[in-house]
Amino acid sequence: MSLWVIRIFFLSLCTLAGYAVSELRPDIIQSPYGPLAGFGCGGLLVAIDELLKGFSLRAFSAATFGLLLGTVIAWLLDQSQLFRMADEDVRWLIRLGTFLGFGYIGMVLAMRSNKEDFSLIIPYVRFRPHSRTDTLLVLDTSVIIDGRVVDLIEAGFLEGTAVVPRFVLKELQTIADSADPIRRARGRRGLEMLHRLQQCPQTEVRIHEADFPDEPDTDAKLLRLTRTLGGKLLTNDYNLGEIADLQGIAHLNLHRLAVVLKPVVLPGDVLSVQLKRAGREKGQAVGYLADGTMVVVNQAEHLIGQTVQVQVQTTHQTGMGVIIFGQTRPTAGAAAAPMEHKPIVDDQAQAPAA
Numbered sequence: 001m002s003l004w005v006i007r008i009f010f011l012s013l014c015t016l017a018g019y020a021v022s023e024l025r026p027d028i029i030q031s032p033y034g035p036l037a038g039f040g041c042g043g044l045l046v047a048i049d050e051l052l053k054g055f056s057l058r059a060f061s062a063a064t065f066g067l068l069l070g071t072v073i074a075w076l077l078d079q080s081q082l083f084r085m086a087d088e089d090v091r092w093l094i095r096l097g098t099f100l101g102f103g104y105i106g107m108v109l110a111m112r113s114n115k116e117d118f119s120l121i122i123p124y125v126r127f128r129p130h131s132r133t134d135t136l137l138v139l140d141t142s143v144i145i146d147g148r149v150v151d152l153i154e155a156g157f158l159e160g161t162a163v164v165p166r167f168v169l170k171e172l173q174t175i176a177d178s179a180d181p182i183r184r185a186r187g188r189r190g191l192e193m194l195h196r197l198q199q200c201p202q203t204e205v206r207i208h209e210a211d212f213p214d215e216p217d218t219d220a221k222l223l224r225l226t227r228t229l230g231g232k233l234l235t236n237d238y239n240l241g242e243i244a245d246l247q248g249i250a251h252l253n254l255h256r257l258a259v260v261l262k263p264v265v266l267p268g269d270v271l272s273v274q275l276k277r278a279g280r281e282k283g284q285a286v287g288y289l290a291d292g293t294m295v296v297v298n299q300a301e302h303l304i305g306q307t308v309q310v311q312v313q314t315t316h317q318t319g320m321g322v323i324i325f326g327q328t329r330p331t332a333g334a335a336a337a338p339m340e341h342k343p344i345v346d347d348q349a350q351a352p353a354a
């Protein structure tokens with residue numbers, strides 16, 4: 001609202017300026033048309049301001065730099081005497097076209113580039129705060145929805161600047177607007193995690209505007225952007241990580257990190273496990289650790305639903321993870337518990353009843 005107040009004030013000043021010019025210099029513009037001319041000039045500037053509403057200061061500085069670079073190239077071309085044989089009138093048109101053309105191309109190329117690309121033009125100059133680390137963490141959709149990357153950054157295990165490409169943000173918005181309730185919930189969780197990441201003081205979040213229309217899908221765009229920035233790709237997609245390895249792009253798969261960080265269980269260790277269901281073999285019971293590791297306990301089917309102490313006997317590595325096999329650890333109170341399920345049939349136990 002304050003912006004329109006400034007615009008109205010500016011239009012009023014332009015109208016008064018037009019009236020003053022018409023009164024002081026009637027030879028330039030007559031009195032009745034002075035205020036209209038001032039208001040028209042002010043309205044034209046306000047219209048240009050409205051058209052440039054999404055034009056940031058960074059884009060303006062990039063456009064200025066591109067215009068300067070294009071003008072220098074056009075001047076060098078003009079000074080090369082390449083068109084010295086042309087007539088004066090024709091040469092003037094050629095010079096005008098050269099300066100306009102190279103200026104336009106320079107502005108467009110500069111606005112399409114990101115600030116990392118300027119280091120190729122101006123060596124040893126990096127446009128970023130010196131207090132920030134150089135590591136750029138490019139996040140894909142899966143790792144944002146997962147949310148564990150926020151915990152790792154808050155805990156200090158990941159350092160760097162989080163880069164969220166604009167096409168990833170659009171993909172999150174599309175998922176959040178999906179008609180499928182499960183996809184919609186995942187998309188909204190991703191947006192919440194991104195908002196939480198923006199509030200995290202340990203890192204800086206940048207929405208990267210670069211897009212690659214010639215790339216067929218989002219994965220290819222992520223790989224190309226990561227390679228261009230020289231950063232590290234964070235993902236939960238196994239196949240995307242494999243392609244990144246083949247292309248020599250640094251990446252971190254949070255699922256693989258979770259597997260590496262699982263506690264090592266050795267034979268003889270004692271675990272506290274709640275038994276959930278029966279196992280495949282007779283008498284077996286199955287429970288799970290907090291990280292989802294399956295624990296198979298022999299001769300414990302009668303203890304399903306209870307939390308027991310399990311002594312590890314062996315571990316078995318599978319494609320899905322580690323399966324732990326163990327035996328209930330005998331205690332004084334639990335030693336006699338299995339006997340309660342057996343009927344009393346011996347003569348000594350029947351004697352008191354007689």
